[in-house]
Amino acid sequence: MRTMKLFFVSALVLLVGTTLVAQPKPWVVPDSFKSMKNPVAQSDASTKAGLAVFTKNCASCHGKAGLGDGVKARTLKDFPGNFSKTDFQSLADGDIFYRTKTGRGEMPKYDGKLSDDDIWNVVNYMRTLKK
């Protein structure tokens, strides 16, 4: 009887656990960021600068192509996201800027670590990862 009970409790924990993991909680992004205009125009110079920032700071988790498969990704609890997908690419520039600047959980906060211009460069770079 005890093992049965233990079995059902474990099954329940597993079920709730996987449901939570399968549905990432939505980000709460202020409207002031969503409607923010990207002050750094998309250009070769900007995406090149963004690539350098991305390779140095982001690729270890997000993967070179932003698929969420960096070497560190498998040690993370949360999936870092797939930047090649329409879901991600349909976010406004200011929204991606906000997520990068403030972070949450295992996603580091880059406010104070990267200049705003570099965050916009990396936003411009992430646009090139669209499939």
Ligand code: HEC
């Ligand atoms: C230590 C690992 C790690 C590093 C380094 C990292 N990230 Fe993340 N990132 C994550 C994780 C994990 C998430 C998912 C967080 C969540 O959903 O709560 C995430 C989420 C994001 C998101 C939101 C994705 C979405 O689909 O909503 C953006 C944008 C992002 N990261 C950009 C960056 C950028 C740009 C850098 C480098 C400047 C970077 N990250 C560095 C782990 C990392």
